[in-house]
Amino acid sequence: PEMLAAFQARIDAGERIEPKEWMPEGYRKTLIRQIGQHAHSEIVGQLPEGNWITRAPTLERKAILLAKVQDEAGHGLYLYCAAETLGVSRDDLTEQLLSGRMKYSSIFNYPTLTWADIGAVGWLVDGAAIMNQVPLQRTSFGPYARAMVRICKEESFHQRQGYDLIRKMAEGTAEQKAMAQDALNRFWYPSLMMFGPSDKESVHSAQSMAWKIKINTNDELRQKFVDQTVPQAQFLGLTVPDEALAWNEDKGGWDFSEPDWNEFYEVLKGNGPCNVERIEARQKAWNDGAWFRDGLMAHAKKRDARRQAAQMAAE
Amino acid sequence: PEMLAAFQARIDAGERIEPKEWMPEGYRKTLIRQIGQHAHSEIVGQLPEGNWITRAPTLERKAILLAKVQDEAGHGLYLYCAAETLGVSRDDLTEQLLSGRMKYSSIFNYPTLTWADIGAVGWLVDGAAIMNQVPLQRTSFGPYARAMVRICKEESFHQRQGYDLIRKMAEGTAEQKAMAQDALNRFWYPSLMMFGPSDKESVHSAQSMAWKIKINTNDELRQKFVDQTVPQAQFLGLTVPDEALAWNEDKGGWDFSEPDWNEFYEVLKGNGPCNVERIEARQKAWNDGAWFRDGLMAHAKKRDARRQAAQMAAE
């Protein structure tokens, strides 16, 4: 309890906790879960975008999308490394993802059905992700905070590219415009869900906020996201699919409808449009790649053995 | 030797040999090889056409192509049955195809690269096949001759449909016309090769002809094919890719260039554009389907066992 108080004091003083320093077991566990889920989200997040890489309509758009997906895999890598400093291996985390014991962001259980969806993912999904992540640059755990700095920089670049893509669609032919509107219709509420249930419903929140693993409440961030996004949609000439949407002068923000939380829980349970497929794809990649990973390990062992033998011969 | 002479006498008299009757071992072996190869050709022949089924440009064309491929599988079935009357099982023949010990018609080692190729396959490949097969309706082995009657009827229907397809292309847009010409360019010589090497080079021919397993010489049939096909090409406004092509008044037929027999032997050796892929595709179908075939066998056994048990209980 004394150590706990000292730990909390350090956090309150804005100090960074580093991997080798003492930390409460709950702090470690919560961080592993949070960072692991975030890493998994980057990995699974490759799939809905990868779905359109082979159909990107220009060389430039193909290059941009490739770069983006590459960045996401890179983010996955930083985050797994950050998690590893807490004493859990990447393979272990992967195994938990594949067996369904660890989650990834539910948004990736929605399909990308048109090219405009690739824009919507950048604009709305990365937009919401950034909203969540920017405060985490000030999170109490050092490696996580540092990973976030790097990630946020790249994500905001992705968001701008996504917005540019959907703007091109919104300003394009009637069909392109229809695709852009349809993408907004389908991704609007799932994006709002990315901030999690309302603060009233949210578990663990208080402790996480005390530990500065979580900085803002879900509702705060959601409001901020809506306030940022509505004018962007208006600029594009697209209609946010919410009849209750209205400017509220008093609060200086938009009033909006809650997403359908039943749908949220259904998707969490595994009943989203793509849950099974996403996990199947990752399982297949992992299983099909076993021989590759084993082959590299076998080679490393051989090389070490040879090196040792050479050393012994030299001695 | 006495039996052999009697056998030959029956053949010379135009009698049909039936499965349970005595026949020389060489006759049986030659027939198994010939019917087996023919059956395999029908099976492998599904692949180049199947390559375009998912891309057929209209519902009608898709239906026609499906019907055609279905017929070919059906021909395969009759022919395997005809071969089975000679004491070789379908599984055994399949195994010989998959291991490369038995051949199929080399023409199917050429790819179908445009939609016009589907027309060319019907017009030229089925055309050449019919030219080979019509005489075989009078072949000495009963089951084979009867299978041929049925097959020839369907094949000539396919040929007309193929001609209709390529005619539509030849009369279509500039691009369609180019595809039609290109298809003729690529399929002309391989079609000529379907009759086999020149009679001078051809092995086994004399014995096969005496046994009426083979009715006409390769060169006779090839000439007949050219004489039939050249006016059809002219009618389509397409150019046969042979600068030496010229009407020969004396023989009342066309003079034409020989195909490149080196290419023929290369393809036979396995170096055609698609040899490996065709066999890989059939191997994969066979291997992936093992559980299916085993499952049906297991069910049949269970059912028989149940039936027997029920009988015993009833007795």
Add this chain to the structure above:
Amino acid sequence: MDLFTGLTRLGDNTLILGHRISEWCGHAPVLEEDIALSNMALDLIGQTQFWLGLAAEVEGRGRDADALAFRRDAWHFHNILLVERPNGDFGQTLMRQFLFDAWHAPMLKALEGSADARIAEIAAKAHREVAYHIERSADLVIRLGDGSEESHARMQAALDRLWPYSGEMMIADAVDLRLAHAGLIPDPASIRPAWDETVNHVLEEATLKRPEGNFAHQGGKQGRHSEHMGHLLAPMQWLQRAYPDAEW
């Protein structure tokens, strides 16, 4: 437009399922299956010509069945999600077929009583074909379910995987209800008892366990498809898209 939508739901189902089956061409586990699959695909494409032909006629905007099949993008298709599922192994292909046939046959039977004579006529012809499809797919599901250990496991896995896609065909939306009210196309929910009876009976004989739960993926009928749909359409529509001025 309700009738147009209803007819495309019928015709898109047969088109997309026929297309999926045709992907097997030359790759089936046994020659008899190659023949049977081509035959079914042929029936389904033939039915598509009738349904989409009538849909185009009802629409009256100068399109024909081919224009509907080859010039619409994914969100204008109204087939259920089940029929666009990838083929998977042969067990999945077969289970998909069975779950669909068990609905398709009684649906066509009911359509024979449509107030629209054209619909009734198409349905009567199609029903004769589909009666054979369900006979065949049910028989194979039974034989493979009650077959070897592996075939049983594969069929159970296929059933579990596809089950959440089977509900959609029996859930009515507003369009369905209006069509049913007009006596044109029966309420899909009314097919449920016949479907349940066939499915329960066949699964029992096949020693397969009917999955619990009624969760149903939806959206296809309203044009909200899976990611597979675009990948299916790209080759299917290739020639019509690449050569818009050509006739074939």
Add this chain to the structure above:
Amino acid sequence: MDLFTGLTRLGDNTLILGHRISEWCGHAPVLEEDIALSNMALDLIGQTQFWLGLAAEVEGRGRDADALAFRRDAWHFHNILLVERPNGDFGQTLMRQFLFDAWHAPMLKALEGSADARIAEIAAKAHREVAYHIERSADLVIRLGDGSEESHARMQAALDRLWPYSGEMMIADAVDLRLAHAGLIPDPASIRPAWDETVNHVLEEATLKRPEGNFAHQGGKQGRHSEHMGHLLAPMQWLQRAYPDAEW
């Protein structure tokens, strides 16, 4: 037109190989490979923009790199057959990459000496990227060839399967010879010694057996492709074909 053809041979190789690699996106056996593959695809697509951009400029008929990439049908593409081979398992993908890189790197090096300054400049930039590709693919071929029993067997099978597709890139046709004579693009046959050296060295370290025989499938450079090409182009060109009036 020779130069146009020569440039599309370069640019179509990078386009089609880049496309094939990009099919792996999110499905690689390990995260580092996902990153490396995206990175290579990105390099290759970038090089495509330069090569096809220059080809379009040389052609002078108002087309641009995108028009060449997305509006030509298969027979107008001039890539070698090797790069359109399906990905197969990861071993085949890797072996295809290695066999190509071992040619691509010295080819680009030689292109730096082109009499056309634009070509030399593109080649110099591309060579820096490809030097890294060959380093990486050679390293992996060695590690997997001299790895486990299974990885060795898979790499040998990949090598045997792809070998007949490696010769095409080192066989000159009349166009190649004229371009070489003009000092624009080196004779592809002149790359053979460098390729042989790399390949022999790497295969030896990898304990893989170099296949015998020199049989080479040909045709891609002249626009005669494999059946795979049409299937690759259908999704790749989908949006441009389906929405010809759109800008993206």
